[in-house]
Amino acid sequence: MDYLQTLNQQQFNAVTHDVGPVFVVAGAGTGKTRTLTMRIAYLIEQGHDPERILAVTFTNKAAREMKERVVNLVGPSGIGVWMYTFHAFGLQILRRHISVLPYGYRPTFSVIDEEDGKKIIKESIKALNLDSKDYPIKSLKGRISRYKTQRIEAFEFNEEEMIFLEYQRRLRDEQLLDFDDLILYTQELLKTKHELREYYQTYFEHILVDEFQDTDVIQYDILQMLGIKHKAVFVVGDPDQSIYAFRGSFYGNNMKFIKDFNADKVVLDQNYRSTNKILDAANRLINHNKNRPAVKNLVSDLGPGHEITYFNAPTDYRETFFVINEISRLQSEGYPLHEIAVLYRNNALSRIFEDALIKQGIPYIIYGGLSFYERKEIKDALAYARVVLDPIQSFYLKRIVNTPRRGIGNISIQKLEEYARKQGLSLYDAIDDVPLSGKSKQALLEFKATVIAMQEKIDEAKHLDEVLSIILDISGYVDMLKDDQDETSDDRILNLRELVSVFKRSETFYEGSLYQKITQLLDQIALYTDLDKSQNQEDAVVLSTVHQVKGLEFRAVFMVVMEEMIFPSDFSTMMPNEMEEERRVCYVGMTRAKRRLYMSSSRQRMVYGQMKMNFTSRFIRETKLTRIDTVEENMSSSYLSKGDKVVHNIFGEGVVVSVDEDIATIAFPMPHGIKKILESHPGLKKKGYNN
DNA sequence: TCTCCATGAGTTTTT
């Protein structure tokens, strides 16, 4: 147990704590994951059965990493630990027991993603003869999700509840579960099926939870039901980093756990990430929150470090220049670009920073956007796989029946659906006898023949990747992409190749028959969305919302657009709880920084095409940062204003006559005369400028 | 079935 000696006192206390309820309040950068994995290793070495340890996380990545680290510490016995995300755990339980619930689900159900869910809501609205204009899908889906995760009666009109019920009915008819169902039905199973609850709460001797501050009420209920018998529940979290309330996480769980379980509290506040000026600033900010289950002040051994820079720009445009200039300077100091992050409150704010980075030729990547498995071609290929394995999955059949084009339009599908419903058949089974005109009918029969051809070929296949290759080949999907000269086609084909290699790599991962392997792989993919996005391989500046970099760290962080109405957002200025959450978002952003932290704002900004004057964010005030208004006086910069003396590499010395946005008009001695030059021009330097 | 235009809405999103 040498590894115990690598722990500090606080971590040691947590890892070796007596078996029983413990809340480890682990601040940013205090070795949270280390502590959790070593706790698991410690339990195993104390003789506890790995197979009776359940550890839940929120991301696949965290689950995977934790498992690797446990195996590294204790050897192969660590493989037996139940290490899952909440959703993957639910999926395990439901694959075993879902038929016990009174909804007609079979263990072969599929899990749908956000986009599919919206599709089904849309269908539900149509089926109820309601006008989709009156029911914005996005917010309705959000409310349905909130209803499922928070048990809040959130429906505004009776019709909305009808849509919800229709949605739920359709999911059941089609043997589909959305993400929330994975949690909800697991809870229902444990709650209503006494013997199952008894079994699992006895079976799991230890329960560990990562990122506990992000649990919602249903998840808490599951943890409570599972943990109440042995009371060996070890949770790790940082209430100050709870920033997902809008997604259902319930801040109150933090206090509730301590009370319900009478848990011991262990605080980790020794930080290994940042220098102290950064930590002091973050501490000052978060101290403005009244509702904190555990007060802690992060400290580190890394010395005071650099001052935090707060820059208040006159225009949004100037703010981007401040950021760009500092990035260039950091780069010349030896900071790799991928160690620099520009963080903002919402995605719409990325644009002007992107533009500025493009102009300067600084490479960047934006976090967010479509993940690999959300791409159309990937979803199509996977839909084919599902249909070929089990053709009665009508939802997936509809997705691919006319892709590539087979002359099966909406009208034909509607008629087929109607007929299938009357006969009580799946769409696939209804194809043979559906009364349709010659051409459409012929097309449907041909589609069916294609599916059968794929099935026959797959019956002979031995490996996972063959399955996908057969599908892509016989369906004509790749041919379709090759044929159309859309510029994205090549990318799509490459993505499909990548998917084939995912199948190939997965071969040794799973056990059982080919069919069983595919099912497991599809499950994994259904819950997998991030695809190692945090591995920023290229040397590029990271642009991201604060939310998306939770858990990551960068040597330099720019928190931009620190303005009232934006950060904090205008949605939260009324509610004290939401304001505290907003402050936590800011805290999370600041604590990403290892060595340099910059915060910036602008006095005016273009928002939705209109010029807005925003006040500086209260978070700047609360952090007690000294403001820097003029870059010229205080930092390296090429910002120019009237009267400045400059040096140009060709024209020589000159005087600035005027500045219009980024264009400076400068008077040079004859024969050059008046020139208009981009103030960021590399050949242009302000005189007397000093690093 | 595709393309074009008018219209409206516009936080944060681990699964």
Add this chain to the structure above:
DNA sequence: CTCATGGAGA
């Protein structure tokens, strides 16, 4: 402003 959506028309 910019993007998504949906209806009209080719």
